[in-house]
Amino acid sequence: MIRPSALAIAAALALSGGLSACANMPMTEVAGPQVPTQVQYVADAHSHARPEIARVHHVDLNLTADFDRRMLAGTASLDITAEPGAGEIILDIRDLDIHGVRSDDGPLDYTIGDESPFMGKPLTIAIPFTEGRIHIDYSTRPEAAALQWLTPQQTAGGQLPYLFSQGQAILTRTWIPTQDSPGIRQTYSARITVPEDMKAVMSAEMLTPGGERTPDGRRAFRFRLDNPVPPYLIAIGVGDIAFQPLGARTGVYTEPSMLERSAAEFPEVEAMVEAAEELYGPYIWGRYDLLVLPPSFPFGGMENPRLTFATPTIIAGDRSLVSLVAHELAHSWSGNLVTNATWDDFWLNEGFTVYFENRIMEAIYGPERAEMLRALEWTSLQAEMAELPPEDQSLHLNLAGRDPDEGMTAIAYDKGAFFLRTIERTVGRDRFDGWLRGYFDRNAYRPMTTAMFLADIREHLIAGDAALEAALQMDAWIYGPGLPSNAVQPASNAFTEVEAQVQAFVNGTPAAQLNTGDWVTQEWQHFLGTLPEIMTDAQLADLDRAFGLSEAGNSEILFAWLMIAVRHQYDPAVPALEQFLTGMGRRKFTQPLYVALMAEGDWGRPLAQRIYEEARSGYHPITTGSADPVVRAE
Structure with a gap:
């Protein structure tokens, strides 16, 4: 029939x-x-x-x-x-x-x-x-x-x-x-x-x-x-899989041998939930637990309701990478409760979540930490925009006929968050918070589009104020490439001090004599990201010897260092590079490293191919789907 x-x-x-x-x-x-x-x-x-x-x-x-x-x-x-x-x-x-x-x-x-x-x-x-x-x-x-x-x-x-x-x-x-x-x-x-x-x-x-x-x-x-x-x-x-509670409604699941370390990394999770509720309303999902997965998990975290899936690469031993937990928790409102209707509007999930994550981090760790995170986001966004075609720099995308993973860029995450911060700065935090809490309540369980977002903010925040509408430049943010003229670059006082230490190193101060004090992860990231494009092997060896970069237990610091080492074809870092790439499958780290290696010609290409063939069977299909076209391009 x-x-x-x-x-x-x-x-x-x-x-x-x-x-x-x-x-x-x-x-x-x-x-x-x-x-x-x-x-x-x-x-x-x-x-x-x-x-x-x-x-x-x-x-x-x-x-x-x-x-x-x-x-x-x-x-x-x-x-x-x-x-x-x-x-x-x-x-x-x-x-x-x-x-x-x-x-x-x-x-x-x-x-x-x-x-x-x-x-x-x-x-x-x-x-x-x-x-x-x-x-x-x-x-x-x-x-x-x-x-x-x-x-x-x-x-x-x-x-x-x-x-x-x-x-x-x-x-x-x-x-x-x-x-x-x-x-x-x-x-x-x-x-x-x-x-x-x-x-x-x-x-x-x-x-x-x-x-x-x-x-x-x-x-x-x-x-x-x-x-x-x-x-x-x-x-x-x-x-x-074993379990250990962290608070009245929070806890961590992981393999038994990882349980003590994992639980020790996340004592602030319950406080994060409370801080999020204080901002934007009750946490409606009951429990908020974490599942720390084996290292092949392809993402930093995934905001699955009640049970965030997390990579073990955030277990640094010093609780320095917990902003990822704040991010996945924020998704309980932005993404899980109010969700993009299609992947063309992925920014409605991630831009809101990066903004919300930063507010949680500010509430728990203070304004300076939040400002450092924003400054790093700005740097990441600038670098990614330099690589993307103009049509992929708008918040609202057209992904028809393309894998929706192609929309998972810094545009959705960081440009989206800077758009919301621009609105907050223009109307004031109290007024913006009132609108955002109402936005989550009004649109709970609804598939959201950019058009619906615009209708909501125009009705409930702009309310016919033509001058405010013009000041926000919303259409330029959403449908245009790059950043509109009302975007403001974050300025971190802590990073100013970091840059002074970079300059001292460039001027000849030995690495061991730099004033790194009690730097947090974000300061180390900025330090490594601000070093000169070209350095000698002696300078690289000095940095590694003074700060133990090749043995860093913090995955973000190790990754930043290995990117520098690859760019300089620094052989002493190759064992650490190989161990890192074969020991985890987080796409955020693997993809840039393989791209960087392949760009280094006769030095890097054989190294990338050898490591990848050893590591590939341990990677998730999401990771191999991105890396195969790079490493196996020939």
Whole structure:
């Protein structure tokens, strides 16, 4: 039987008046802001889904983790709402094996469409209802891009394997058949069965902390999240995982051998939650825990609800890199609660979060630390803008036909944050804070667009003030390249002192005689970033000997030093470089180092290729996806 396409159904419904601009979305009982009963769905170039016709609003997973076959297998049961006459729902899948689709009453017809770059395939399922549940029996493939299966040797403990997921931006479809668009929010529940000696954790409330014994000797863990989230925030980790509380509603999960060090790094997490609530309202997600992952995790952190996934590269031993935790915590409001509707407006997630992160850091560590962070962001932004074409320097992007990861640049993060700081500076902090807290409340659980942001700020902050509208230059910030004329470069007094020490070194003062005192990480980053472009081997050796840079336990300092060493083809730093690149897979560090090595011709290219071939099997697909075109370009 040939079924009409979703496009034809949409056109017919629209002509008949049966398709409203806002489709009904079931109400979910949650603490804090209420889920809206009407949602404006936005066309998403990175999803096959047509939520205005039929949409998923709850995902229930029953999966078993098979480490021998590197496979999750089982059933995804989806609760669906459809418009009258729809007849079908379209899901996103990529590298999934679909074994059957059924309703509670029996099998359902389905078709799998053609593969599209980055997007995978559409899974179109016939549905005989406007409200109901379907069950999809499926399994993942070993190459599923969201999942990384680690051998015991790739973990800290070395005894048990490990699994973790990373769904952002459009990788959830590689392990869950659903509508994988940030604008289609879904609640979820799960039963995850794992080997008897392992523990599963998810970005949801853990209903069975100790697991349930299964007849075949394994353990099953149950989870539920009643706050609807974009599907990229559905996340899982399985391994030898222990837990230690940090406060009444905060704690850290990690491998047992990492637990003491990890807990010691994050004593301020509870205070961070309190500071964030003081700024912009109650934390609605219940708990805020951290999962410190094995070193192959490709990002610094991922803001999965209730359970931030974090790289061990932030474990410096001196609590100096906790701004990352402040960043992921801030996402509980900007990103998790108010989410970009599509990846073209990624800045609505990240620009707001960088701004909010800085406010948390200021509240906990004081204005000077916050100013240093802003100054580093300015430097990073300037460097990245110099490499980006003008069309990729605007906050609102056009990523159609491109991998949405291409929008994950300093533009979304730092230009977005400087835009918000410009508004704060222009209207005053108290007035800006009042608007921003209201923005989170008014738009909770809504997929946001830049147009909606502009409408909100014009109604609730600018309020018809033409002079203020002109002073803010909002269209220039959002749609134009570079930075508008009202952007203000941060000025850090601490960095002025750092620059004096750089000048002293340039003038011949031995490194050991520089006044580095009790510098924090940000001062060291600025010091290393301000050193001359060209230095002698003797100067490099002096710096390394005086400050132990090649042995630095702080990943940000070590990375900055290794970038200098590569630029100068400094052989004594090669062992540290090799250990760093083979010991972790954080893309923020690996990608620039491989690019820098490949640019160094006969010295760096063979080194990059040798290290990469050794390290590649331990990297997440997100990391290899970026590095392969660089190192394997030939």
